[in-house]
Amino acid sequence: MSLHGVGRTVAWLAILSLSSHATPSRAIQLDERLFGANEESYTVLRTAVDNEGSYYSSTTTTTLFERSIETDETIRETVVLKSRTIIDANYTGPEKAPVETVIQARGETASLTEMVERWPIQGVKLDPKLLEGFKVISGSIYFRQVFLTHPAGLVESEKQPNEEQPAPGWQVMDGRYAGGATILKVVRGDVTAKEGPTDGVWVALNPETAVQVNKLSLLPPTILSLGSAKDLAGAQEIVRNLKPIPEGPDSHLLEVAIWNFTKTNERGFHVVATASDAIIRNEKVAEFEQTRDARLTPVPTDSFTKWIAPDAK
Known part of the structure; x- marks a missing residue:
């Protein structure tokens, strides 16, 4: 058999192997990027990727969330972009399979300039040693074993677990002091793993709680x-x-x-x-x-x- 024939055989075996696998469990992965804050609210851009329980299609939704500094509850949310990506499952060519991306929704948001004017505070990065004092237990945030809050943002994200696999634990990975509050990046999954954490959301500790954290840390x-x-x-x-x-x-x-x-x-x-x-x-x-x-x-x-x-x- 020629080398070309061997190559095509290996390719076909790979395709057959993939097609013989069961479809993956449906999972929605979340990640949020902190945009900015003021004394009353902060904003994040959330990207949610839904694998649709398939190897060949997924839906990605990017949403702008405005949350209260005082309560961490969502004030408003706006879908910025929603798109669906489809891979041609029947493609057998030598190159990568064709990928089609379909825009399903495009929201109307304020201009970038208006958003920066409204939420101008980027915050001061928290000391890594301070972050080590935070723990997340059953959806609640603790500092030095002292209960701080059961944040709305974290509860909200818990509504989207993997269908079959138990959700891994949450941990605080990053933080900013902004708008008088402490805003924490909380992730679920192993941050040391090659693929990284499965989910990441930002939650706010209001100014009163931020003061308590500072006093406890000292x-x-x-x-x-x-x-x-x-x-x-x-x-x-x-x-x-x-x-x-x-x-x-x-x-x-x-x-x-x-x-x-x-x-x-x-x-x-x-x-x-x-x-x-x-x-x-x-x-x-x-x-x-x-x-x-x-x-x-x-x-x-x-x-x-x-x-x-x-x-x-």
């Missing part, structure tokens, strides 16, 4: 406590009974805050020295105790769940 393993109470009113009473902070270059070392803590058999509130590390490092414990008329006791922070301003209403 917590040392141990902090100096001025006392604890069973309720917030009791903790605020401890604060009111402290001597006032005198003016001076080191006045920031005398500031306090309240932290809610939750243990297995105990819940309550600690009043703590916010600059505990500096107080210990500069040997200012006795000075703090004398100036504010309080006793400092080191306590672990692994049970701390929420930072509260001492004058919170």
Whole structure:
């Protein structure tokens, strides 16, 4: 048999092998690109690829989503482009099979200039070490094991699983600080695999939650406590009974805050020295105790769940 004949035989065997396989399970893969943000909302371009349960056709839909910074709920969505790609399953030639792309829908969106004017903030990239503190468990986002939110965007994406295969877990891969909020890129699948994650969506933590994440990220393993109470009113009473902070270059070392803590058999509130590390490092414990008329006791922070301003209403 000639080499040309061998080549054609191999090609035919490949085609027969492909045709003998069962059709793939239907799956919809999602990926979102962050476009921009303002103080009220942020926008993403979502690309959804539906394999239609076939090796030879797929539908791709690109949608512009505007979501609330405060709630992460969708404010509006606009289909930018929807197209269907079809591969000629009957082609037997030596080259790649012909591919036809049919535009099924084309939406009307604002101009690029108008969109940039409306959502001008690109955000500041979060420190990778900060990202390591985030975990996604059962669709909820946690930081340092503290529950933050069950975001609408993540719940929405969970409505499109593979028909047969169980969905892999979610993890936080990227993040931006924008519009006063923290916006996280959450992906499903193995980010180290050659084919990459199966899905990726952006979700927002509102400004209040972003503040909590920042406070939690700055917590040392141990902090100096001025006392604890069973309720917030009791903790605020401890604060009111402290001597006032005198003016001076080191006045920031005398500031306090309240932290809610939750243990297995105990819940309550600690009043703590916010600059505990500096107080210990500069040997200012006795000075703090004398100036504010309080006793400092080191306590672990692994049970701390929420930072509260001492004058919170």
